[in-house]
Amino acid sequence: MSQSDHVLTISHLQHSYDGRGLVLDVPSFQLKRGEMLFLHGPSGSGKTTLLSLLTGILPIQKGHIKILGHALEKQSSSERDALRAVHMGYIFQVFNLLPFLSVLENILLPVEMNQTRAQRLGASGSADGEARRLAEKLGIAHLLDAKAGQLSVGQQQRVAAARALIGHPDLIVADEPTSALDSDLRESFLNTLFEQCRAQNSSVLFVSHDRSLMPLFDRTVALAEINKAMKGAEV
Secondary structure, three states: OOHHHEEEEEEEEEEEOOOOOEEEEEEEEEEEOOOEEEEEOOOOOOHHHHHHHHOOOOOOOEEEEEEOOEEHHHOOHHHHHHHHHHHEEEEOOOOOOOOOOEHHHHHHHHHHHOHHHHHHOHHHOOHHHHHHHHHHHOOOHHHOOOEHHHOOHHHHHHHHHHHHHOOOOOEEEEEOOOOOOOHHHHHHHHHHHHHHHHHOOOEEEEEOOOHHHHHHOOEEEEHHHHOHHHOOOOO
């Protein structure tokens, strides 16, 4: 498989906090273009640190991360921010919605703040139309005029998913995005996520403790399998 077939490549990645020993020690990891991958591990296993590094939020101390061929360790903070804005959709565990904006306004933020994301909509229509289509798919169309701060946790999660998906990002990173959804909504949420990502050949890196979701993914990885700093931890 050629390098171009991977949306994400990690090699010899190490990270520590205040010299207190390694939190991450990942010799090798790849995510294929269009792949839906489920990553799991116990609390304190370094999942959030790994996501922060591969999305460019944290600087790389040692090793290499490539996103679509871009070497993050060679980029400045502003360059990493720009790469994330163009190529990634991030569903945060705490959502990061703007509570004073409406649901529709929150969903539209990525395409309003980044022209490349807006241009990708192309033949699929206007940004407003795409936001409404995603909201319908995720069961929140009736909430488009509501302020984000007035929503339940489960509703906020679905708004965050629509915001991440708009503008056809190459990689969706999802950090515990179904934790507040019941079993029926979880499966519906994932079906919608996969449907949208497959339509635009996006990859998904999905982090969760809910192992009942594992069979729905193309591949499952335990962080203990790839992180040598977790030697002896439960897989």
